[in-house]
Amino acid sequence: HEIYAQGLQGHTPEITCNLEALEDAARSHLEPGPFGYIAGGASTGATMRANREAFDHWRIVPRMLTGATTRDLTTTVLGQTMPAPILLAPIGVNSIAHPHGEPAAARAAASLGITMVMSTASSYSIEDVAAAGGDGPRWFQLYWPDDDAVCVSILRRARDAGFTTLVVTLDTWTLAWRPSDLDQAYLPFIRGIGTAVAFSDPVFRTMLDRSPEEDPVGASLRWIPMISRTCRGWDELPFLRQHWDGPIVLKGIQHVDDARRAVEAGMDGIVVSNHGGRQVDGVIGSLDALPSIVDAVGDKLEVLFDSGVRTGADVIKALALGARAVLLGRPYVYGLALGGEAGVRHVLRSILADLDQTLGLAGYRTPTELGPDALIRAPRA
Ligand code: FNR
Structure with a gap:
């Protein structure tokens, strides 16, 4: 409504309301290195394309005369009340998009009551990002360091800063x-970007001959292998349980057997995600992985979803297929690049308004009313 009212006075929004078109706007705004890092995917980009195509395989079947004039997007995720079934995905290195980085994104999210999942690869420290977040639930994402003392130190700092979900x-x-x-x-990390969590960590600092301020390249070269050569096993999850007393969610699940293993390991939730198509090329669209996983474990732990969400209709499809909430990735980083904190706020308000209107027009008043009967499988071309 605000946008139409401003349009009457000849003002159009500075940033597009079309979240798919944001990528093009960001391309002309950012240097090729940072843009490529944010927009890029694994190898041929087939997984990124599959993520978007998977949404086209489902169509919403709208219902009429349901009295959905007013909607309430409020939901609960892992027992925590949230104003909408949307979180900001953990995305590191935000300062390559905008110097104000993650604290700006956290402030924008907090102004709408939305939870931003803070990344281990943030360009700002745990304490800085926590201070920028509001009073809502705080979630911290872990890249699991191969040094246990560093891992425990990071977890302790996250807990002390008020993060409750890992x-x-x-x-x-x-x-x-x-x-x-x-x-x-x-690679941002080589330049010391996205290393703030480590560089500010007292235990990590004791491992260095020279401080990160004196020798950022040396410190980066010590940190990168610590989080990027560590293929852990399922039997190591109790270690995290021992050092984290809140809910634990595993992100990056695509196979139904892994979802079952997450249940066996006593996890509280999973994120069905292929990292926005950035890791394995040629993977099924993340939404295609969702129904069988929900079937297998949906009543045993909470299932969240990400990879390719761009519209209100996408959110509706993921929820109808059993996701409790979705995580929004690249679009908010493009918003950050184009308009800092206000840009992230614009992107979030756009998808929230789109979700609210589309949900109502489809005939539903709350996200929890959505189920598989809201969709049909679209005939393939
Ligand atoms: C990511 N993602 C990510 N995930 C994570 O767990 N920790 C991280 O630090 C990052 N960093 C990161 C950087 C960039 C530039 C991107 C684009 C993505 C993955 C992210 O959390 C999420 O899974 C995807 O972004 C979701 O896909 P869409 O919405 O971008 O298509």
Whole structure:
């Protein structure tokens, strides 16, 4: 409504309301290195394309005369009340998009009551990002360091800063083959970007001959292998349980057997995700992985979803297929690049308004009313 009212006075929004078109806007705004790092995917980009195509395989079947004039997007995720079934996905190195980085994204999210999952690869420290977040639930994403003392120190700092839910990302124990970054020899971490959590960590600092301030390259070279050569096993999850007393969510699940193993390991939730197509090329669209996983474990732990969400209709499809909430990735980083904190806020308000309107027009008043009967499988071309 605000946008139409401003349109009457000849003002159009500075940033597009079309989240798919944000990528093009960001391309002309960012240097090729950072843009390629954010937009890029594994190898040929087939997984990224599959993520979007998977949404086209499902169509919403709208219902009429349901009285959905007013909606309430409020939901609960792992027992925590959230104003909408949307979180900001953990995305590191935000300062390559905008110098204000993760604290700006956290402030924008907090202004709407939305939870941003803070990444281990953030460009700002745990304490800085926590201070920027609001009073809502705080979630921290872990890239699991191969040094236990560093791991425990990071977990303790996250807990002391008020984070209550831990998201452990499993699919990025080493970086994938990403031609855009390789061709440009661009890796933010080598430049000391996305290392703030480690560089500010008292235990990590004791492992260095020279401080990260004196020798950022040396410190980066010590940190990168610590989180990128560590393919852990299922039998190691009790270690995290021992050192984290809140809910634990495993991110990067695509196979139904892994979802079952997460249940066996006593996890509280999973994120069905292929890291936005950045890790394994030629993977099924993440939404295609969702129904069988929900079937197998949906009543035993909470299932969240990400990879390719761009519209309100996408959110509806993921929820109708059994996801409790979705995580939004690249679009908010493009918003950050284009308009800092206000840009992230614009992106979030756009998808929230789109979800609210589309949900109502489809005939539903709350996200929890959605189920498989809201969709049909679309005939393939
Ligand atoms: C990511 N993602 C990610 N995931 C994670 O667990 N920790 C991280 O630090 C990062 N960093 C990161 C950087 C960039 C530039 C991108 C684009 C993605 C993955 C992210 O959490 C999420 O899974 C995907 O972004 C979801 O896909 P879409 O929405 O980008 O298609």
